[in-house]
Amino acid sequence: MTNIEELKEYGLEITEDMKKGKVIIDIYTNWCGPCQFLSPLLEKLEREGLIKLLKEDLDQNRPLGERFGITAIPTTLLFNNGELLNHPIEVQGQILVKNGLMVGAAGEQIIREIIEKM
Numbered sequence: 001m002t003n004i005e006e007l008k009e010y011g012l013e014i015t016e017d018m019k020k021g022k023v024i025i026d027i028y029t030n031w032c033g034p035c036q037f038l039s040p041l042l043e044k045l046e047r048e049g050l051i052k053l054l055k056e057d058l059d060q061n062r063p064l065g066e067r068f069g070i071t072a073i074p075t076t077l078l079f080n081n082g083e084l085l086n087h088p089i090e091v092q093g094q095i096l097v098k099n100g101l102m103v104g105a106a107g108e109q110i111i112r113e114i115i116e117k118m
Helices: 004-010 033-047 062-068 108-117
Strands: 022-028 052-057 075-080 089-091 094-097 101-103
Touching: 004 062, 022 033, 022 062, 033 052, 033 108, 089 108, 094 101, 094 108
Parallel strands: 022 052
Antiparallel strands: 022 075, 075 101, 089 094
16 A cells, blocks of 8 residues: 555645545656657546546656556556545446546546546
8 A cells, every 4th residue: 555645755645625525646758749749637536526637757767657657658647535535436348546546537428537537
């Protein structure tokens, strides 16, 4: 089990309010097309108050990628009440979140459903 607090070791700014509620950490790079699709969608959901969002450029933070075994981007890390999700999330018959990670981009409805199930 990973506590969000541990991510401070990787230079992430974890604030007190991230220890409660739903937090998504968007692991992206500037050159990634699907990342450019997903990021604005996550920012919109944060503005709506559904999640707290933290963004981290994988090119600038390789140790974080290694810690979570990230081999594809975008990858999002999903935390609820300070803990990395430990249950799979299935949407439309497919497991999209496993071990707290979602690999790849998804449309708004699917992301909303994932957030609901976090």
